[in-house]
Amino acid sequence: MAIESEVLVVGGGLAGLTSALAAAREGADVRLVSYKQSTLASASGLVDVLGYTPDGDGPLVDPFDAIPDLPESHPYRTVGVDAVRDALELFDDAADDYLGAHTDRNALVPTHGGTVKPTARYPASASAGLASADRDVLLVGFESLVDFDAPRAAAHLDAAGVPFDARGVTVPFPGDLRADAKVTRYAKLLDTNADVAVRGRDRPARDALADRVNTERDGEARVGFPAVLGDDDAAGVRAHLADRLGADVFEVPMGPPSLPGLRLEDALFDALDAAGASIETGNPVVAYDGEGRVERVYVEKNGARIPNSADQYVLATGGLVGKGVESDRERVYEPVFDCHVPHADDRYDWFDGDAFGDHDFARFGVRTDGDLRPTDSAGEPEFENVRAAGAVLGGYDFAAEKSGSGVSLATGYAAGLAAAEATR
Template identity: 70%
Template sequence: MAIESDVLVIGGGLAGLTSALSAARSGADVRLVSYKQSTLRNASGLVDILGYTPNGEGPLTDPYDAIPDLPSEHPYKTVGLETVRESMELFDEVTPQYRGSHTDTNALLPTHGGTIKPTARYPAGASAGVASDSRDVLLVGLESMTDFNAEHAAAHLDAAGVPFDVRGETIRFPGELRADAKVTRYAKMLDTNSEVTVRGRKKPVREAIAELVNTEIENESRVGFPAVLGDDHTAEIRQELGEKIGADVFEVPMGPPSLPGLRLEDRLFEALDEAGGMFETGNPVEDFEAEDGHIEHVLVEKNGAMVPYSADEFVLATGGLVGKGINSDREGVFEPIFDCHIDHSEDRYDWFDTEAFGDHPFASFGVTTDDRLRPLDGSGDLEFENLRAAGSVLGGYDFAAEKSGSGVSIATGYEAGNHAATEAQ
């Protein structure tokens, strides 16, 4: 018997999860299939809506203000300002661990690169670090962690003109960790509050860390650590450290593997489960069958067999170049599952700018859609009547330059999921 559902979402990142969630909450029978770990593990866990305009103006104080002036091909223009707001309401509702919903104004958050970036929502764990708070900060680095040098980050924040005094100190993480220990290893020790030996005496690791920080802290009322403060018990760890140190504790978002990104992914899968959505991970969608511009089913590879998954409506949320929802070879750029049209120059030397942070066309590669997020072919006709696209697989915006990745995924995921649910019922 074929596997059937009203809506089938392909992709388990922020766009796919939001899309499945919004379709499920609209009452549709939803199934999400994803292949590999999503790109959320690469993301800082900060949820940006819009930090800079496509012309590089910013940091923007109010992301919503700038949306009406975006170019027409921008996904925010496709879904419209009201949808962006509604989608953020859904996000806020399902992620009580996030902050920033009390205002339309962007926050400026320090990151491990040592500078600050504008963002619309931030994990509670990062909230005591906002740069517009004027309390002094002590950043604490870990000697073995090459990704974050607290003294360097502090000096860099100071150069960025933050309105507080900031200092960095480096400690050696207590316990017998290898020099190359992964962030998950630190997190695990903190989650379980493992015993470590300090100068011959055994004590819980959280206490040992607090003692080390207490020898360094002066009168700072905020203390920032790299984002390794637990995976399952992050709030509890922060609170305990905060009480022992006598300051608000926060995490500085980091690059991959990013615990805040993974925590967000976990939370959204949980929310999808609560909303009654089905999901399965680990098997790729390899092919599909369609008739008269209508997709009948996709074929999922399972242990070498091709299993058909049929649905009324399909959502393509497979990601961009990083997530491999968009792929390329020496001849061109393509969308690998449905071969949806991707607008690009035939000369691959037109795909990039010569400056590292120039205006890179490749950053905006993706499918073009109608106003209901359905991919269009090269002549502007629908590829399929029952396929919608969401997230980074969409073209027309450079999320890295704009700092708009999460917001576009949430807004287009929400819209695609809603439309799909409506059409399917």
């Protein structure tokens, strides 16, 4: 027996979650299916809109001003500036621990590599570290957490010309965690403020960490740590450290696995639950029925193919990295509905000989009509009831533009809204 819904979203990343939330809040019966856990665990937790133009100009001060001048093939041109703003409004309501809604201007947020990323929304945990402030910064790394080289990151920030002095130190984390300890282990110790052994005696983890850092401080007004400062009580951990240090405390966004990304995932799943959407993760969509209109998809579960039917579908499976777009030696393709992905016949034209050149593969993805329905090689919709959102879309280079989260939000919102409206 088929599992039925009005809107079925395929994909559990930011675009899929946003599509499902937008459709559910419009009153649709929504089901989200995803092969893997949300990709937000691999994300920094920063939400960009547009940091650089396709020509490399930037960092942009106001991303919204630049959107009308983007190429017509860009997803932002498809949905329009108003949809970008509406999507951010939906995000702001769902993720209430984020800042940046007070202005159209990009914030400049230091990252664990010592770069400065233009971003439209950022977690409260990163707010004290904004690069636009002129107060000096001490970056603190942990010996057992090798992904964050604080002295190197500080040197890169200085070289980037930030308006403050940055210095980095590396200290042992209280409790002598192993080098392969999960980031959640650091967070748990600080959440619970559990006792840790320091020089033969037990001390609360937060106090032990602050006191160790105080031996390294040289009057810096801000102290930045890798993004492991708690999970269940992240705000309490930062407040405790700030009081003990006598300085503002912030988290530096990290690579995967990312606690800010996991916190954002929790917030969005909570919002989906509140909106009444159903969610299934861990099982892939492997086939579909229909021609011109998708009648049902099949979810593989424990060796069986379970039919799922819906009036409307949203494809939000990711791009080349997320396996939402696949390639072999002969072609580039979308594996769920076999939607057309434009690409050169000669695969040597898919990339540039210069490692930092203009690579076609960076813009691979399905193309859509104005309603976000994937189109064939003639520009006609392949399915009347399928819309695409997020990194599965082509026509933009999210890595170079710093636009990945914004495109996922805007197209996810527009696709979910259109799918819900089409069920009426």
